[in-house]
Amino acid sequence: MLPTALANAQSAKLRVGLMLPYTGTFAQLGTGVTNGFKLAVAEHGGKFGGREVEYFVVDDESNPGNAPANANKLIQRDKVDVLIGSVHSGVSLGIAKVVRETGTLWIVPVSLANELTGPLCAPNIFRASFSSWQTDFPLGKVLMQRGHKKVVHITWNYVTGQENLAGFKEGYEKEGGKIIKELFVPFPQVEFQALLTEIASIKPDAVVAWFAGAGSAKFLKDYQASGLKGKIPLFGSGYLTDGILDAVGNAAEGVETTFPYADDLDIKKDKAFRLAYVKMFKMQPDTAAMLGYDTAQLYAAGVNAVKGDVANKVAMIKAMETAKIDSPRGQWTMSKSHNPVQDVYLRKVVGNENKVVSVASKALADPAQGCKA
Template sequence: MDSNKKAFRSMAVLAMLLGSFWGGGAVAVEPLKIGMLLPRTGAYAALGEAITNGVSLAVEQNNGHFGGRPVELVSVDGGSVGETLRTMRRLIGNNGVDVVVGPVHSDVGIMAVRAVRDSHVPLIITNAGFNAATGQRCAPNVFRTSFSSWQIAWPMGQVAAERGYRNVVTIAWRYGFGVESVAGFKEGLHNAGGRVSKEIYIPFPELDFDAALAEVAELKPDAVFVFFAGSGASSFVRDYAAAGLQGKIPLIGPGFITEGLEEPGEAADGILTTLHYADSLDTPQNSRFRSAYQQKFGQAANIYAVQGYDAGLLLAQSLSKVAGNTENSEQWFAAMEEETIDSPRGTWRFSPAHNPVQNIYLREMRNGTNQVLSIAAENLSDPARGCSLL
């Protein structure tokens, strides 16, 4: 009889303990705090919004939880280079985020990488393409779901040479990514027998292109390779057509010149770009993504949304494998390294330097959409020059 009473009391205690976890007085699961280091104002505000939308869609499709933990987005304005270190310290120290997603601007990215190198908090770069992030400044806790400057510009050099564009003028904003994009294009073009006859740089974020376009008209190159993005891309495309250069001198570049254009109209028709995504990719993943994005946000998805969405998929999948445990960073980072992302852009995985190994598509702008012509480079991996993880 005594043994039965003891057993009953033990079961009652166990029931109370379980009730404290799962009953009406349940112990709350710690939220997963994601710091969103993305621009809210300026030339890249629309890019930051699209990335945020992509992450939000992935959160919604996982019922608001990653690895069993409710997701909380902690958004800050990540558009100022000078404020980046202070902003990152606030996210990691004051807000206690588990991971930082962003940024857009490469110069902001350089500072963000510096801020996380001595921490166990991972940085998931959702746009900034500066080569050093997965090159000389690579780190175990720095991952990228976007691209490197080299990765999307080098293939266009090959394409240009194949199309007979042997004498090319380049125009770009003068900051890290613009300069690196030109360098990657030059490498691809020179390797294929072409040359860049003139490099023209515009101070960031200036939108006065008149002098550059006048010089192009005078030089009459075979093609113009250009890097601008956001509102800068929209302005340049309109000004290029207004200057009478459209249809006379082909306009080529990495795909950001045509991504998210504000009412591009006929001014954008015929622009050739290389990028790791295209609106017209005919895959079930892309169809589902574009439909869900349109329904939720009332606008068409673009590459920035894809990069944010893939960051969400990466976090959802890796945290599921570690049961939401972000304290064991080594285990979590290893899970991220092993992930294969079934993305709207196509399936991709990480290189040893934590940059996507992915297809780069050749696209042409037609009637307001980027149409795939071919794969310019299949499963292309960034060379990751100087990365200590290799």
């Protein structure tokens, strides 16, 4: 009896739950992750550990309120073997609640919230992207090297904005820098004029900003229109200049950011990834696509190690923990709290590309504050 059941389990399809935003502000990111994931699956011949991959898809609409219900749908109804999601940190926090109870294997493809691999860390929880902290902490050193000792920090007044401020502050103050003013814009408002005027009156050495998506686009344009660009240098963590360069014209030119990915990395894997992606989807990959690709690689490492027997969780998790992922962003490994240990690049906007200036921090691991697992 038992051997047949096992054989069945191994020949049956692998059930992958994708809980991502396919509508709303983050729709582009949801699609990017999905495409990247599918590309990696296709490169594995459509199979992980000898089992064909089958998808169960839920549009989470970036709505944290529905997150636990959506996660339950995939886990209870569709009985997925792994849950992939999401982009909006609030949604991911909602998923965390559920999977910490059910023990379902969960890989976060994008969300930045530090606590996912901090206080919420668990054996079944992995992140394939990076924490807020990782994108901001290295920036402090860069600023001090340039002699910018007094800066103004500006961001949205919500969790991710504050996390980014905290990460930057830690790195910057450690090097002896001083944030002379912390400015907050109510989330998700994009009217910056009052605070730009404030910045002009303070005259800091540099400005550090964290915004994303359309908010970044508007901020960069307003920064230029207000005449501050070229007078007070602008820095930020990667999302400030990610995915919006075509929309802002030359407003972002010269802006420097720290991020674990860039547009002109001299990495063989990245070139191959970009070529394959364009071939399969007829468009350029973005950061989200790369993260979806890595999410699939990470999962493949686990499933392949147990030859498709995903019921053998201990061995599968062990394999994922020790995996060396050959990623387009450069090789990375897992930290103890299941967050990638990776290089963070300093990038500068030239034309419509984020070009690498240097490696701001080599093999940077998130401090995983509050992780007791």
